[in-house]
Amino acid sequence: MGKASIVYVIGLSVMLGYSMFNISATSTSSMDNYTAYYGRSMAHDIAITGANIGTQLLMKDPLYNTSLMNQHYAGGTFDMYVIKPGGDSAWVKVYSTIDVSAETIRDTVIACLRFTSFAKYGWFTEAEKNGYVGCPYYGASDWKITGDSVFGYAHTNWKFNLGGTPFFNDKVTATNSPTLMKVNGVQAPVFKSGYQWGITVTRPPTSMTKFLNTASGGGKLFTAQDVALTFMDEWVNVKIPPATGTLRNDTVKISDLAPNGVIAVKNGDLRIKGRYEGAITVGAINDATAPGKGNVWIDGNGVIANNNPYTDPASGDMLGIVANNSVYITKDLSRNSSSVVNIQAAVYCQNGELTAQDFWTIGKSGRVNLFGGVCQATAGSLGVFDSGGLKNGFYYTIRHDTRFNYSSPPAYPISNKYELVSWWEN
Secondary structure, eight states: OHHHHHHHHHHHHHHHHHHHHHHHHHHHHHHHHHHHHHHHHHHHHHHHHHHHHHHHHHHHOTTOOOOEEEEEETTEEEEEEEEOOSTTEEEEEEEEEEEETTEEEEEEEEEEEEEEEGGGEEEEEEESBOOOTTOTTTTOBOOEETTOEEOSEEEESSOOEEESOOEESSOEEESSOOEEEOBTTBOOOEETTOEEESOOOOOOTHHHHHHHHHHHTTSEEEESSOEEEEEEETEEEEEESTTTOSSEEEEEEHHHHOTTSEEEEESSOEEEEEEEOSEEEEEEEOOTTOTTOOOEEEEEEEEEESSOTTTOTTOOOEEEEEESSOEEEOOOTTOOTTOEEEEEEEEEESSSOEEETTTTTSOEEEEEEEEEEEEEEEOOOOEEEETTEEEEEEEEEEEEOGGGGTOOOTTOOEEEEEEEEEEEEO
16 A cells, blocks of 8 residues: 555656646746747837838829838837839838847838729819810819719819719719709718728829820921821721821731830821720820810720720720810710710820710700720710700710729829839748
């Protein structure tokens, strides 16, 4: 009995000793794990802080170009590099370090920014009012009412006028809060992705200068001439002047006419129609010597892509239409209520608007289907309506091309402010 007790006591002592050893080892390991976790977390947080600082500095001042080295924060340090590789992009790269238990722990965060392309907007105006000089509705407010819908980001540097339940699929921003009106007793606009007032987005006139310079350097620039372009997939017919072609009337490959895909008319007007292939931007710009020029006219049944981006979001065909003044859908008295004009493009008007020529006097002309987006100074009208529906001009549908959320036609106008487009954490 005595020997058994001794064996029992010895065995229990060994077991307790082994357990205490394991408890001690586990405690030590837990502390090591906690220390390592703390170090990794702090290194990561320090890197994020540095990236946030660099991103905010660039978004506040796009000319900012100073890296910050050996910045002390939360017991560690970070180096923040501002990198501008050229073009419209900038990077913020941050490398952080922190010493924990004689071990140096590092982390990395990279932010990518770029100037905002105005192609990302499904609808953009400086003011929600008609700007067609000579039109009886000139200066009248544009209203979006029950039955109207906007897809793609929507913005105005004025205020939206909303009646009833107009629908906005993507985020809506404006400088001022909207004017609201009841329609059939209802006043409840639908903002599916939210809204924010007090936001102003500057459209720099230098965007037109960039477009012009890109056309003259690797594209095609016509000067002091009205030009007509009829697209035929990878080919384009060039006619000068548009009515007769007496100065030029030939068909060439788009890539031969404008290797970088940018075609501009300076101090003239541009007329376009047909089916295009590739990534192209066309437009017209003017200066004080030609005040009535700088317009684009969309003729015939419109302008569409060879590989339809509406049915194939992977299509590589995209078009930018840029005007220093307005983009007009040309009056065609042969149209009727069943006619359709298709436009597959991002449309940009620096000082004017997308509108239909003499929309208030022409007969019922069918429908305009725009797949792309429109950015303009004023809210162009395409038709006249009353309680009975369309009286003159066009019904219209504008659907945003979602490819323009991350891409845009060559030399398409951009803002002078950076936006954050991607964020990478190690």
